Amino acid sequence: xxxxxxxxxxxxxxxxxxxxxxxxxxxxxxxxxxxxxxxxxxxxxxxxxxxxxxxxxxxxxxxxxxxxxxxxxxxxxxxxxxxxxxxxxxxxxxxxxxxxxxxxxxxxxxxxxxxxxxxxxxxxxxxxxxxxxxxxxxxxxxxxxxxxxxxxxxxxxxxxxxxxxxxxxxxxxxxxxxxxxxxxxxxxxxxxxxxxxxxxxxxxxxxxxxxxxxxxxxxxxxxxxxxxxxxxxxxxxxxxxxxxxxxxxxxxxxxxxxxxxxxxxxxx
Amino acid sequence: xxxxxxxxxxxxxxxxxxxxxxxxxxxxxxxxxxxxxxxxxxxxxxxxxxxxxxxxxxxxxxxxxxxxxxxxxxxxxxxxxxxxxxxxxxxxxxxxxxxxxxxxxxxxxxxxxxxxxxx
Numbered sequence: 001x002x003x004x005x006x007x008x009x010x011x012x013x014x015x016x017x018x019x020x021x022x023x024x025x026x027x028x029x030x031x032x033x034x035x036x037x038x039x040x041x042x043x044x045x046x047x048x049x050x051x052x053x054x055x056x057x058x059x060x061x062x063x064x065x066x067x068x069x070x071x072x073x074x075x076x077x078x079x080x081x082x083x084x085x086x087x088x089x090x091x092x093x094x095x096x097x098x099x100x101x102x103x104x105x106x107x108x109x110x111x112x113x114x115x116x117x118x119x120x121x122x123x124x125x126x127x128x129x130x131x132x133x134x135x136x137x138x139x140x141x142x143x144x145x146x147x148x149x150x151x152x153x154x155x156x157x158x159x160x161x162x163x164x165x166x167x168x169x170x171x172x173x174x175x176x177x178x179x180x181x182x183x184x185x186x187x188x189x190x191x192x193x194x195x196x197x198x199x200x201x202x203x204x205x206x207x208x209x210x211x212x213x214x215x216x217x218x219x220x221x222x223x224x225x226x227x228x229x230x231x232x233x234x235x236x237x238x239x240x241x242x243x244x245x246x247x248x249x250x251x252x253x254x255x256x257x258x259x260x261x262x263x264x265x266x267x268x
Numbered sequence: 269x270x271x272x273x274x275x276x277x278x279x280x281x282x283x284x285x286x287x288x289x290x291x292x293x294x295x296x297x298x299x300x301x302x303x304x305x306x307x308x309x310x311x312x313x314x315x316x317x318x319x320x321x322x323x324x325x326x327x328x329x330x331x332x333x334x335x336x337x338x339x340x341x342x343x344x345x346x347x348x349x350x351x352x353x354x355x356x357x358x359x360x361x362x363x364x365x366x367x368x369x370x371x372x373x374x375x376x377x378x379x380x381x382x383x384x385x386x387x
Binding site: 004005008009012015016019050053054056057058059060061062065068149150172173176195196197 | 277278279280281283284287288291322324350351353354355356372373374375376
């Protein structure tokens with residue numbers, strides 16, 4: 001790449017940083033209007049979602065992958081919430097404030113800083129409280145990465161997991177899920193079996209090959225009845241049937257991510 | 269070098285893609301909506317169009333279809349640039365007539381590679 005291009009991109013990066021202040025102000029304005037019940041709630045939400053989505057793509061393009069990840073988590077938060085009430089809106093404000101703080105430094109955080117920042121992010125809980133607000137109950141945030149197409153099924157499973165106290169991050173494709181898992185560091189991955197790009201089993205095998213993800217339990221969700229041929233032993237399976245909720249719950253308990261074991265894990 | 273039109277409502281992305289295209293010698297123009305793209309390409313068809321999917325008003329898929337329907341539009345290489353990257357989004361974009369689908373975030377090297385591939 002020529003020196004001139006590097007120079008031009010450096011200037012554009014600076015312009016992006018300056019422009020992002022306006023974009024964040026715009027999101028703040030939308031949030032304030034929703035808080036104060038001014039104008040159309042739907043239109044304000046739509047505008048806010050557009051700005052957040054745009055920030056996710058542009059920040060990553062300019063090298064701010066942490067901001068891109070926070071924006072992705074914010075989209076997940078908004079999708080997993082049944083309806084954003086006042087505490088939920090305050091959480092959205094926290095996400096925006098954290099994005100603003102990172103961009104104000106003008107520097108992409110290193111890995112340790114990024115982990116600390118991501119740990120600060122609010123998560124949806126049963127009562128609509130953040131994990132921090134109920135820390136007296138020693139609840140440890142457990143992040144579930146769901147790899148599924150958008151749709152009612154994903155929304156239902158995601159919402160149920162959130163109502164049980166998990167934080168949920170969504171990915172629509174296996175390829176995207178690989179990068180996302182490295183950034184959000186989930187404690188468990190739930191994935192569909194069927195995708196066009198690669199199967200859920202192939203995805204599990206990719207995660208097994210990556211040092212940072214090899215220990216993350218992988219749960220395959222499938223509507224296929226009976227045993228799946230050539231299923232590697234490190235993959236858990238939950239069948240999408242009438243007993244799906246029970247099967248998933250049992251699997252999460254077995255993994256120590258739910259129930260009494262979860263409470264023990266959270267006391268550290 | 270080819271002529272390039274960047275269609276994106278995000279000014280940061282407009283600047284990013286157009287700066288790289290100019291740096292490799294392309295004559296480059298930018299517009300912020302599908303309708304503006306149609307107006308610009310009707311006046312002067314370009315060799316390459318980078319089209320965002322998620323735009324207000326006419327979305328990216330409809331913009332791609334509209335470009336293809338313009339006189340000379342079938343010769344334009346259309347690259348969809350988007351953060352919406354499910355298989356459905358890709359299939360819909362290809363069905364609409366795009367030549368290539370590039371995920372956001374995107375690197376300068378990727379933009380250059382695409383331009384060179386279609387030059």
